[in-house]
Amino acid sequence: MSAPDTQPVGGAVLEVRDLSIRFGGLQALQHVNLEVNEFEIVGLIGPNGAGKTTAFNCITGFYTPNTGSVSYRGRDVTKAPPHVKAAMGFGRTFQNVGMVKSATALENLKTAQHAKAGYDVMSGLLGLPRSWRAERALTAKAEAILDLLGLASIRDKRVGGQSYGTLKLLELGCALATDPDILLLDEPTSGMGPDESDELGERLLVLRKEFGLTMLVIEHHVPLVLRVCDHVYVLNFGRLLAEGKPSVIQTHPEVVAAYLGGEAPDALEATQETEEDAALDAQLEAQVHAAGAPEPDALAAQPEREPVAGAPRTRRKPTAAAGESATRTRRTMRKDTP
Amino acid sequence: MTLTASRPVSPPADDAHSSGGREFGPIRWLPRVLVIALLAFWVLVVIPRSETYAPFAADAVIFAIVGLSLNIIVGYTGQLSLGHQGFFGAGAFAAAYAITVQSLPFWSTFVVAAGVGALFAALLGVAALRITGLYLALITLVFGVTLQRSLFEVPEFTNGGAGQPAERPEWLFADGRFYLFCLAFLIGVVYIDYRLTQTKSGRALLALKENERVAEAFGVNVTSFKLLAFVLSGAIAGIAGALYAYRIGNVTGDDFNFTLALTFVLMVVVGGLGNRLGVILGATLFAVLDGYLLEEVGFLHSFTEQIFRTPNLAQYDAQFLGALGLLLTIVLNPGGIAQQIQPFTRWLSGKPFSLHGDSESGPAAVEGSHVRA
Numbered sequence: 151m152s153a154p155d156t157q158p159v160g161g162a163v164l165e166v167r168d169l170s171i172r173f174g175g176l177q178a179l180q181h182v183n184l185e186v187n188e189f190e191i192v193g194l195i196g197p198n199g200a201g202k203t204t205a206f207n208c209i210t211g212f213y214t215p216n217t218g219s220v221s222y223r224g225r226d227v228t229k230a231p232p233h234v235k236a237a238m239g240f241g242r243t244f245q246n247v248g249m250v251k252s253a254t255a256l257e258n259l260k261t262a263q264h265a266k267a268g269y270d271v272m273s274g275l276l277g278l279p280r281s282w283r284a285e286r287a288l289t290a291k292a293e294a295i296l297d298l299l300g301l302a303s304i305r306d307k308r309v310g311g312q313s314y315g316t317l318k319l320l321e322l323g324c325a326l327a328t329d330p331d332i333l334l335l336d337e338p339t340s341g342m343g344p345d346e347s348d349e350l351g352e353r354l355l356v357l358r359k360e361f362g363l364t365m366l367v368i369e370h371h372v373p374l375v376l377r378v379c380d381h382v383y384v385l386n387f388g389r390l391l392a393e394g395k396p397s398v399i400q401t402h403p404e405v406v407a408a409y410l411g412g413e414a415p416d417a418l419e420a421t422q423e424t425e426e427d428a429a430l431d432a433q434l435e436a437q438v439h440a441a442g443a444p445e446p447d448a449l450a451a452q453p454e455r456e457p458v459a460g461a462p463r464t465r466r467k468p469t470a471a472a473g474e475s476a477t478r479t480r481r482t483m484r485k486d487t488p
Numbered sequence: 489m490t491l492t493a494s495r496p497v498s499p500p501a502d503d504a505h506s507s508g509g510r511e512f513g514p515i516r517w518l519p520r521v522l523v524i525a526l527l528a529f530w531v532l533v534v535i536p537r538s539e540t541y542a543p544f545a546a547d548a549v550i551f552a553i554v555g556l557s558l559n560i561i562v563g564y565t566g567q568l569s570l571g572h573q574g575f576f577g578a579g580a581f582a583a584a585y586a587i588t589v590q591s592l593p594f595w596s597t598f599v600v601a602a603g604v605g606a607l608f609a610a611l612l613g614v615a616a617l618r619i620t621g622l623y624l625a626l627i628t629l630v631f632g633v634t635l636q637r638s639l640f641e642v643p644e645f646t647n648g649g650a651g652q653p654a655e656r657p658e659w660l661f662a663d664g665r666f667y668l669f670c671l672a673f674l675i676g677v678v679y680i681d682y683r684l685t686q687t688k689s690g691r692a693l694l695a696l697k698e699n700e701r702v703a704e705a706f707g708v709n710v711t712s713f714k715l716l717a718f719v720l721s722g723a724i725a726g727i728a729g730a731l732y733a734y735r736i737g738n739v740t741g742d743d744f745n746f747t748l749a750l751t752f753v754l755m756v757v758v759g760g761l762g763n764r765l766g767v768i769l770g771a772t773l774f775a776v777l778d779g780y781l782l783e784e785v786g787f788l789h790s791f792t793e794q795i796f797r798t799p800n801l802a803q804y805d806a807q808f809l810g811a812l813g814l815l816l817t818i819v820l821n822p823g824g825i826a827q828q829i830q831p832f833t834r835w836l837s838g839k840p841f842s843l844h845g846d847s848e849s850g851p852a853a854v855e856g857s858h859v860r861a
Contacts, residue, residue, distance in 0.1 A: 212701060232701075233703075233706075251698060257691060264708050274684075274687030275680050276680075281683075285686070324706070
């Protein structure tokens, strides 16, 4: 590992070319291209329903795309089933926590090491010495991961009863236990507070350094994306909207529009406005008025509610502070479906 | 509300913790060792010497092996098999045919029986890969009944319909000996089952039972592990079938009717899905219920006579009781017998006696025991 923090080295670990998938009448993904290089942390963002998780499922083999290819380190793995990809080095987490709920944390971490357990089924059933030794190694590794994540206290607790934030963290541990080369994290911070999310960001950087990992992360928490990602892809309605450095993406007008304009109407209607939201809106409004006048067509696309407050957001060039508050507004708007 | 208030202040879980740290002294282990020694004496010495108990005990052990076999599919994998008497019968016929017609050596007949059971299970397992729930139950049901009505009626296998004889070797003639012989097989199966739950295979099965996508993300080949569960289960059921053939001495197709398949499922559910000891006890109960228990408690015969006014209903007592047991299990006691005896098994394992299980280990068996619908 040669200072992965500073410079991404090596060729593409994961290369997605022209990926399309259709479910009945819904074109979930359309000509999506992605590239993740060695030791990079790449962000995949986009509004709800943009196809981020579908892209994950195509990459990890849960869905077979209609067209396009997925290659891993130069090898075409488009058709490889999920368990083969897991053995290859694809570690993934799920949006709504993928773990064995009735098993303990330790057992989950041992289950996750299935592909690299180091003994075959038969020698396990017969209880050959090899399997005992391998089992001890599995337990040791599972305990090391628990210690690493600070979860040693729930070692023998059943996973089902734990809090959502703990589950997300343990799920990350399970993904690590599969001994991945590339880690695909689906909203690792959902269910976490801002502090926990920041902590997780630091953790991801540490993990990359320690294990030499490459990561593709679906994330809504913008400060985290800005902090850890080397490159960001933005999906909207199944198409790649933009890509680039996080700082560039942050100010990319189309991205800002997609996040705050295009998809907003439903979400806004569905959400009761709280006092905090009103305060944030006022704050935004003030900043936007300072930035410039609203565009008329963007205005038309906005919901009935306060056209002045909604419209300007679509074209504002946000400062760091404005970005923050916009994210906070978005977070309150998002309907979390665990 | 008043109930909770009147409970002792220190919860039982705390007791468990404090005694866990205590020295492992003779006061603690002596009573437990005595109880285990007494049970072992009864099982290994008293029963084999009894002329009346031994045949029923052999039945019970054979049923227990079938129960553990079925438990792999129902308890661990979360699938349903209503055709287990098919594997069982296939094993019985294979063993009888191998020893009587082919004159193979006694020991090799068990290998043949296991192979045949595994083969049929693999066939059924291939169908089971894509199907779950109701349709799988239906397919397994049809499989078992078809096997009984077709293959188990072929004259070559059934000695022209009279039944295929399966004679034990001389050293196993005594029922007590044969019971111990079966017990040795049960111990072997318990060991395999224990290893299954302790190794990656068991964890893989649990994972795919709960969530196939998670299992796949963890690198589990869901297809092959489902198939493995079926094949392993079929092989064990085949061995049990071979033992059964030698137990009854003459195998006919009628021995493996659908009622038997129902009994197998009932005993596993009433015993406690996914729990080894529970399944063995449930199997024992159902094995001795029909032949022995109801003979001994004659009042049950008069009981049904009183209700239904027909004396010949007595032969259905076992099924009535089985149905009642199932009802009670499902409504009141989803963990089955295993849940009921938990205070005792916990005490045997070195923890203090308490009627309340600790929250961590308590309902796990119950929660994990649903059959996927």
